[in-house]
Amino acid sequence: MTTQLRTGHEIQLAARPDGVPTAANFALVQRPIPELADGQILVRNTWMSVDPYMRGRMDDRPSYIPPFELGAALEGSAVGEVIESRSAAIPVGSTVSHFAGWRELAVVDAEAANPIDTTLAAPQQYLGALGTTGLTAYAALTEVAPVRPGDTVFISAAAGAVGSVAGQIAKALGAARVIGSAGGPAKTALLRDEFGFDATIDYRAGDLAGQLAAAAPQGIDVYLDSVGGEHLRVAVEAIGQHGRIALVGAISGYNGVEPARTPDLYLAATKEVTLRGMLVTSYLGLFPEYIGKAAAWLADGTLRTRETVYEGLDQAPAAFLGVLSGANTGKMLVRLG
Numbered sequence: 001m002t003t004q005l006r007t008g009h010e011i012q013l014a015a016r017p018d019g020v021p022t023a024a025n026f027a028l029v030q031r032p033i034p035e036l037a038d039g040q041i042l043v044r045n046t047w048m049s050v051d052p053y054m055r056g057r058m059d060d061r062p063s064y065i066p067p068f069e070l071g072a073a074l075e076g077s078a079v080g081e082v083i084e085s086r087s088a089a090i091p092v093g094s095t096v097s098h099f100a101g102w103r104e105l106a107v108v109d110a111e112a113a114n115p116i117d118t119t120l121a122a123p124q125q126y127l128g129a130l131g132t133t134g135l136t137a138y139a140a141l142t143e144v145a146p147v148r149p150g151d152t153v154f155i156s157a158a159a160g161a162v163g164s165v166a167g168q169i170a171k172a173l174g175a176a177r178v179i180g181s182a183g184g185p186a187k188t189a190l191l192r193d194e195f196g197f198d199a200t201i202d203y204r205a206g207d208l209a210g211q212l213a214a215a216a217p218q219g220i221d222v223y224l225d226s227v228g229g230e231h232l233r234v235a236v237e238a239i240g241q242h243g244r245i246a247l248v249g250a251i252s253g254y255n256g257v258e259p260a261r262t263p264d265l266y267l268a269a270t271k272e273v274t275l276r277g278m279l280v281t282s283y284l285g286l287f288p289e290y291i292g293k294a295a296a297w298l299a300d301g302t303l304r305t306r307e308t309v310y311e312g313l314d315q316a317p318a319a320f321l322g323v324l325s326g327a328n329t330g331k332m333l334v335r336l337g
Helices: 123-127 132-144 161-172 185-193 208-215 229-238 265-270 280-300 313-324
Strands: 007-013 026-032 040-049 078-085 095-098 105-109 152-155 177-182 199-202 220-225 239-247 274-277 307-311 331-335
Touching (some): 007 313, 040 095, 040 123, 078 123, 095 105, 095 123, 123 331, 132 161, 132 220, 132 280, 161 177, 161 220, 177 185, 177 208, 199 208, 208 229, 220 229, 229 239, 229 265, 307 313, 313 331
Parallel strands (some): 152 177, 152 220, 177 199, 220 239, 239 274, 307 331
Antiparallel strands (some): 007 026, 040 078
8 A cells, every 4th residue: 555545534623713612613534645755754643732822723813823724634743653754864663743733644844853762751741841831831931031049930820731840940940939820729739749839829719819919928020921811910910020921821812702801011110020922933942951951850850740631633622622721730632542
């Protein structure tokens, strides 16, 4: 059988959502796999990632990254085994990471694939702590809103993929106190007992400002924002003079919901606060530095990770909808094989 006759399943965008996405926005389709051109590889995907930023790509509007196309496969980070190669640089049997997720078999230009060292960590770690998820946390707290020894650091969505790693990195960078916000007592307990946060906030219990004031009576120095809305407003009120805020995401507004109260930017100005947005793609040059540190942290237990795993490509939409609703603890992944 030639590759021209081979087929594989993929998840396509069937319709753009009107507000909160549903399963009806996705379709599982079987497609032929084209013959490889020179410089390409065929990857059997074994793990794929679903991430909150993908929600924005479901809408047809300008952004920092093009929207998903209707009737075409979605895309995102994945890892897998090279089963056919027309590239001398990446032989058959290699394990690679790439950006052609949401499908069983992916034809990838070799220059767009990154061979990974599975002796260093499990392959799926390259989608989480050793991937752009971990790099986001590291760049946010070293370049965008640098943590200094003795700082009090506040992390939103702290039980999620970026937040759980960020809290531990903040401690490794010398933070004196790390506070995490998560939804529900099970997640806040996990932050304290497994991820080493000093204090936690259950945002579902209400009075976010009061809870943060109790956890940080002297205020905060650094805030990593993945939520926006009320979390950002409260952080601006609690942050001290010359505080630093990394604007990493705003999941509270991804489905078109307007925040009830926006942050007081005049207050931020009078405190001389730095609010700086970030795209992880601007910090890919930090990967070698970060991988070296993160692999050592994983090995000695400084960095602990959790995964929420859905089984099978057909469950990818459910996993994605779950990550938007906070159903995951740690990194949300889909195991394909």
